[in-house]
Amino acid sequence: MLRRAFQKTLLQSNQINQKKIVRAILTSNGTFHQQPLANNKEDIIVYSPFPSLDYPNVTIEQYVWADVDKWINKTAIVDGMSERSITYGQLRDQTRALAVRLQKNFNLKIGDTIAVCLPNSIEFPTIVLAGNEAGVTVTTVNPIYTPHEISRQLIDSGATVIFGLACMSPILQKSVEMSKKSIKIIYIKETPTSVIPADGIDFCELIDTKGIDLNDLKVYERDVKNDVAMLPYSSGTTGLSKGVKLSNKNIVSNSVMINSDTGNGSISKPAFGDRQDVLPCVLPFFHIYGLTCTLLSKLAHGCKIVALPKFTPESYLNALEKHQATVLYLVPPIILFLTNFDKVTLKHTQSIKYVMSGAAPLGKSDAEKFLEKAPNASFFQGYGLTEASPVVLQSCLGSKNVGSVGFPSPDTEAKIIHINDPEFRGVGPNEPGELLVRGPQVMIGYHNNVKSTQETLTSDGWLRTGDIAYYNDKREFFITDRLKELIKVKGFQVPPAELEELLRMHPDIIDAAVIGIPNKNTGELPRAYVVSKNPSLTEQHVKDYVADKVSEYKRLEGGIEFIQTVPKNATGKIMRKELKEQFLKSK
Template sequence: MSNNQNIIYGGDFEESLDYPTVGALLYDNFKDGGDKVALIDGIKEEQWTFNDLLEQSVKVAKALYDAGIRQNDVISILSENRLEYAAIAYGTLYLNAICAPTNFAYTERELEHTLNITKPKFVFISSSTKALLPKLEQFDFVKQVILLDDDNVSSDKLISFKTFLNKYSNNSFNVEAFVRQPVKLFEQVAVIFMSSGTTGLPKGVELTHGNLIACIASNLERVPLGKSLFGNVTALYITPWFHVMGFMGKLLFTTTREFTQVFLAKFIPKLYLKSIEKYKILTITVPPPVILFLSKTPLLSNYDLSSLKLIFSGAAPLTKELEEEVKKRFNDEIIVLQAYGQTEATLGVLYSDVATAKPGSVGQLVRGTYGKVVDSDGNILGANKVGELCFKGPFIMKGYIDNVEATSSTIDKDGWLHSGDLGYYDEDYQFFIVDRLKELIKYKGYQVPPAELEGLLSSHAKIRDAGVIGIPDEAAGELPFAFIVKEEGSDLTEQEIKDFVAKNASNPKWLRGGVKFIDAIPKNITGKILRREMKELYKTMKAKL
């Protein structure tokens, strides 16, 4: 860790990963993993070894190639976490095609927006997302929809996964030789994730092979310390793989660390605790709401959780108070660490270390990354001074797909990613998050853009204007709350508004915080909504209750 005129550097990589593609990195790790168990589906109680991962992902790659998929073609996965998901993602990366994990909870409106950005040629769906098939079949760029569950299905675009693998099987295609062919690492896009940004609907974040390899390299350097402290590692995850935290932090990192990963398609409290007991889970990675659950639930006494030694918190800030509370619940025998990152930075740029972690800190810069804190005029600040956090290095995205304006407003001409988050670092270069410059609402780790909800609400015939803010909530972090200006003479009710949003927006965006009718939305002279004033208005309103 070094400091040059208040620009902090995380240090050089101790050991560079010299791979021509991320596919080659994955292929070699699966090959070396052998018969060690890699993935366990905690709900279905099915498992794959690294050999299984290699065999199944190669089978998918050969089928995709035989079906006409080539470099830069986009493959979308619209499914809950499951073993086949991993094989599809890896097989896509082997071909230097682009994987676009998609939120399976999207409404038709949100899905349409996302697909028009990523334009996938093939889409893999499961029985839980089958209802979206009619929508998928409307897009000309979607050439094939593959259903992971049913065998006896067929239409112009729909085929079962089993039939797909049997129909397309180019055994002459040498996957291992193909992944050895180098690409321009920081030009070739590997994955597109959706990120809400600060305004409007989600944007497509392009992450390259170089981004993924650098991120994996950074995480691999922490493995020796973990193994020296704990030995073999079995981890439990619930983060969906369409999210960068799930895809990168679990689907890619775990399988390159020789960890055994137990995953659940969703959080079911009793099953979650039972899984920790059954598989002797050593570490979990969760958002703060799950830590809150662990700190308060009476269910803990029904299970043997003595194997659990390490909790990683991510996706949203973890308060010092909640960190201390969960430690007390486990008699201070648990280590709680935080990390900080964003989709645009290929997951994490700040990580806590077991040896140096401080309560409330999100950690230090990872190797290969530069960081600085700037004021509103762009001046670089020193230690213990609050400003916007900015980052630079091999983790920073290529850009937002087909959106030069949004890219240039996020990454400046010198290559610095402006995070939109306020924070500072102390004399030991430990970083702390204070607040957000961005207007995003963080509901259980999900990003909810107020502008999107405002646009949706304003489309309602009985609503003249709308303003949305996040209000504090101990369990979820923040809840979306709407100020509404009704059309004159309207009989609009709060429940009608809530039902309208629930019908047209995915679950995290529902107005759980409530609705308040007012005469006018606070705005400046240019028409920009003044959220700070709305938050003060909410505080005043709450104080009167």
């Protein structure tokens, strides 16, 4: 009843202004629901405080192109390195041409899969949207993968066509050879003078709008809820990577959530007149965070995307200044860079209106330091995972708690369960445990992996995230660590992220990673890897600094090692597994 009353209040948004909505979200405690179970125990669920949304029953490409006529002549994507660009009109025509040729030249149909093995580029959205329009599944591949890794994904996904850069031809050919499958390779030239193999297929010929009837496209009847549209692969930080089956409904629903008004306006605004939001995109499009949050959802708003193939200080700062960025989607390592790099000034940050951080936890102190460099920006944190398209938690304008990842997204439910509770019962505020979520953005399941699907999705649709979290009395959620990365000292649980944030607060420490190392007396001990800007900083000083601020079992008794950089994956997650393997090999 409390939930219904609260939602009714929020849905009357046409009668109250947006500031009142924010105030209602931040002050109401009426979105807890206690569901009685058969054993008279309670299951506490936290509902979204945001108004329910309408989700169109369309494919991804239909969603992206819905309003394209309003910004048909505006720039869609700019190559942040060469400054080559394409308008929305050109992108639409080239996408349709490629979709027709995928069907006619390669005989692709519903149930088939194509692979995209590219860094961020102008061509990336053309391929994804064309594949979707042609009715096929698109799997995205990390372009820095080895032939062994690429071939594994090609085999598992069943891809019959792969797109890649001309300079990658030896790697792509080796990958196809190792897969022992008949797979066509389509090459994208990095420059007009790039050379493709003699038996290679030129991407430019496939997007040529001359000599093709765009009405030749076969239009299939689509089940947007159950057909697999995208097949990204999970990071594999807790085992072999798995294909995540995402439907059109999953991606479109999450895009609508991401673009929705959470109280004081949406992070990006639809292009109108001379106004167009600008997003420098360094988050890889092959990862779901970059794909949904910075590419597909923003194309649907008519934004200008500045595609950067990789992060370098020079190229990123140039994009911020030259294109006067208004919206940033970032990961903690880039936020820490912008905070600590002396060359970052107001000329780079003055146009920034909104900043969203995700993919890994960011401490409150780190966020506050960043806002000193970007004084005109509103800061958000969000939380998501590949299995949820990805966003399930998001903060709103007006929240002063920058350390929180926010509330359940619109039409999304969340709960915290005690670790290993077989009944998955939700607990109340300020009790840490595993985060479970449920909503229209949650995956269909894992590809060719029934066992993992059953372990991750409960029978009533809850997604087990494997992350440790809690929520406060206002339902703001806080992610503390990965369930499988908790360090256990004498039975006590030590979240590495807590110690990492504490270490980064030290004035001489730029970055840090913490792992658990085996110990016969305690089970494990915390060990820190520290990047210092002061060569005179000693191990003992760091140990004493931490010991003064934490309980005894959290002290860095596993030692401290000074390193040049903390190893992280493409989305900024610390590769603790790699550090632990290095430590064990050294012993």
